[in-house]
Amino acid sequence: MDIIFNRRSVRKYTEQKIEAEKVDRMLRAAMQAPSATNQQPWEFLVIDDKETIVKLADFSPYAKMLPGAPLAMVILEKQGMRAPLFTEQDLGAAVQNLMLQAVEDGLGSVWMGVGRGTERETFLTEMFNLPETVKPFAVLAIGYPADENANKFVDRYDEARVHYNKY
Numbered sequence: 260m261d262i263i264f265n266r267r268s269v270r271k272y273t274e275q276k277i278e279a280e281k282v283d284r285m286l287r288a289a290m291q292a293p294s295a296t297n298q299q300p301w302e303f304l305v306i307d308d309k310e311t312i313v314k315l316a317d318f319s320p321y322a323k324m325l326p327g328a329p330l331a332m333v334i335l336e337k338q339g340m341r342a343p344l345f346t347e348q349d350l351g352a353a354v355q356n357l358m359l360q361a362v363e364d365g366l367g368s369v370w371m372g373v374g375r376g377t378e379r380e381t382f383l384t385e386m387f388n389l390p391e392t393v394k395p396f397a398v399l400a401i402g403y404p405a406d407e408n409a410n411k412f413v414d415r416y417d418e419a420r421v422h423y424n425k426y
């Protein structure tokens with residue numbers, strides 16, 4: 260699948276709005292992810308209001324691309340799941356699916372981590388008045404890449420990381 264190899268973190272976008280069908284496809288791709296006991300511990304906050312996106316940029320010093328993005332998403336981790344040890348793994352798979360669908364549809368995105376118990380978590384919880392039933396897991400900036408070739412292959416294969424039969 261080319262999209263896996265070509266996906267890069269894209270941090271510069273055109274002003275073009277993202278079509279509703281593409282937003283829908285990204286959300287559907289995310290929700291197709293595998294999850295422990297099929298618990299599907301995700302919810303998605305989709306933000307296309309410019310003023311809100313600009314404000315969201317203050318959640319982290321590494322989110323300076325956000326004000327230039329036409330779309331942002333906050334991936335939410337549902338609390339009280341039956342397999343709580345695995346919710347972060349489930350969400351990682353969902354975010355990756357979403358980002359790959361973005362590439363498939365000509366978009367670029369970047370994943371920004373939140374981190375449990377951090378100031379970023381507090382910021383997002385307060386900004387969106389999130390209930391105790393969900394915690395922010397990641398923030399994504401999404402848009403049409405300013406550079407058409409932004410999603411391009413970088414070879415990261417390292418055979419030293421591969422162990423056959425014994426470590």
Ligand SMILES: Cc1cc2nc3c(=O)[nH]c(=O)nc-3n(C[C@H](O)[C@H](O)[C@H](O)COP(=O)(O)O)c2cc1C
Pocket residue numbers: 266267268269270319321322369370371372
């Ligand atoms: C959990 C996680 C947190 C990240 N946090 C940030 C971030 O706060 N800001 C940012 O610009 N990129 C962030 N990134 C993107 C990484 O910098 C990027 O994935 C990495 O450099 C590899 O580049 P690539 O995505 O182009 O392959 C994050 C990625 C992950 C998976």
